[in-house]
Amino acid sequence: MTRKPRNASELPDRTPSRTPTRSSGAAWLVSAAGTGLAALAMLVMAAMSAYGVINGEASTTTRALTEAAVLVVLAAGVALLAINLLRHKSLAKTPTLLWNGMLVPVSFSLISGGAKLFGVATLVVAVVSFVAALTLPRFDPDEDDEADAVL
Template identity: 35%
Template sequence: MTEPTAPNRRAGRSRRAAAVLTLVEALVVLGFAGFYVYEMVTGATDDLTRAATSGALILVFGLALLALARAWTGASQWARTPTVLWNVLLLPVAWSLHESDRDPVALAVAALAVASIVAALSAPGRRDDADGTGGADGESDVVS
């Protein structure tokens, strides 16, 4: 049995990093959904319908992020685009948190989003072949 090449190990680390970061995001989002349930159960919300709708929507996003994290752990090739899109959308959220004087939370959201984008873009994509040289047909994209 041969030892994996350096690009394969690097690709595996990138996929694992993307999976872990996406899982962290999923758990945080699911925690917010749980918070809405808590508010509804304790009567802390003034508008039960709004809390239920928000909680259900956040739950859907949390479950989608769990599916995305699962896709990163397998051989799925579709996970890159939704991961990058989700995390690009988190950057304005981080900015909004910064402008409302929640700098520690803003910094955490921004750092997690940027790290996730880097991990997703570092992972091999659909056109990358197994040995990391690029090109779907096994040829290198590098011109000699």
């Protein structure tokens, strides 16, 4: 007959281990590269929009400049994700998954809109970055994920 524990200190420890499972450095790098490439593409599109205003090709100046400003702000946010992925910050996993997931319908829109090459490139980058980000560890607020994250 087994003896029952008298107090909590005699009970077996059933708390899960707090050691995070770290994925390979390649997954962090692939996810950061794809996300950084998306930020760079948005900066290029913003520059093209601004160039259209300067060159007089834009239909309306206000619309083109607003589009460029929105693209610059989005690119800054996505660049911060890429920086945090390079720094192995697990806090960047969920927004990276969301961002790359949202790029999939954008890529289909590009493909059906006549920009097939850009659409396929966007789709490939989004899917590869998404799959790489899936392997990253999830954020655990109890773990030391270094509070100095850029996000």
